[in-house]
Amino acid sequence: RCRIMTIANQKGGVGKTTTAVNLAASLSQHGSRVLVVDLDPQGNASTALDVEHHVGRVSVYNSLVEDRPLTEVVTAVPGMPGLSCAPATIDLAGAEIELVPMVARESRLTRAIEAFDVSALDYVLIDCPPSLGLLTVNALVAAEEVLIPIQCEYYALEGLEQLLRTVDLVRGHLNGRLRISTILLTMYDGRTRLASQVADDVRSHFGDVVLRTIIPRSVRVSEAPSYGQSVITYDPASSGAIAYVEAARELAMRSVLS
């Protein structure tokens, strides 16, 4: 059974893209077949996976707005067997407005994924932009699980209530299967007391949903995308790579049935 997971948090810069890319790379290195769907008009996940996404190329935009089959959009990630990507292009920036008057505007991505043969996949990871607009709603409707990356910084807790409320709304009206299955603590800087305070807060509030593995702040993680690689292949021995491999293993062990 293919697990469809949306990586969402409207707070900016918390590690959504970094988590989507590095979990996908690690899962595929251990034999899973993974598709990353890039729903962010900036296309950071497409860049990190070294997948072409210049203006005019067929992209997720075409699947959402013109019902283009995903098979025409999905492309293999160079050098990473088992890993593929449905890239985002800048056209996606206009999609939120274009979708507003459309029929079934919240479930365009669901239709595209259902028409795609996911039986050959183990995971679909959907990277979202930093907002709770129609692109993120489409991702929440298409998925069964939500993974929320939470940066170990003070502002991290402020927007959570709004995100939880949006997930509830989507579950209530659009997708009854949706649940917050995973919370991942990211950019943990052991030098500051603040990071451990935020981590403790999150664990006491969300309990077992929070992965035991914490992703440390690691320069190698932020350097990897400039080489079109995940940190898993760029520097496998770095603390960031080791943590993402651990987190992927923990994620794989948690069955959705739990």
Added chain:
Amino acid sequence: RCRIMTIANQKGGVGKTTTAVNLAASLSQHGSRVLVVDLDPQGNASTALDVEHHVGRVSVYNSLVEDRPLTEVVTAVPGMPGLSCAPATIDLAGAEIELVPMVARESRLTRAIEAFDVSALDYVLIDCPPSLGLLTVNALVAAEEVLIPIQCEYYALEGLEQLLRTVDLVRGHLNGRLRISTILLTMYDGRTRLASQVADDVRSHFGDVVLRTIIPRSVRVSEAPSYGQSVITYDPASSGAIAYVEAARELAMRSVLS
């Protein structure tokens, strides 16, 4: 003459709020009278300035959607003479959709600011959410200057083209006075080659628009909001505070007439 400046970048987590808050604190400490307008539904700037913004409180939302005068929204920042804030509440999350059918939807903030007595102010700094929707467009229409914070990380350059195009569109159709007056390099981590590469790239591309002052990554900067303070008052001797004071001085020296 009051300078109205929008702090925008749709890339998430690049230091928009941190820049708005710490420039405002520094300018007001040196005698300027500054208003911070928080246009981000998460209300991070309101939090950092220790201004009440629970649900139901009058906020920028009411000025945008119900034409409530800004005088009823603006409140003094505790302990910081000369500094005031128009806070954001969670209601603002719905504003983008509510504004879509409204008359003059892009210039609601402009009307609110024009009706407000800015002659008693030296600066209005507008903090934006990480998107290019109607809230950010309202900010771009209301302002004469745009300050773009650019994080010294790889993804920082990806979304810039889209931002520049949006500024051009607003200047062409909605606000002929608008110009990108300032670019500020943020979260510079001297330990990585990547940071200096990004900084060099940005300088060679934008020239003198880029402030000479660079904001270093500094733990004290990220701790300050948890005390409801700017880093300027939380730890004035920290590298982050010193850099923001320098940046504020440089900004003040650059007259808009240049």
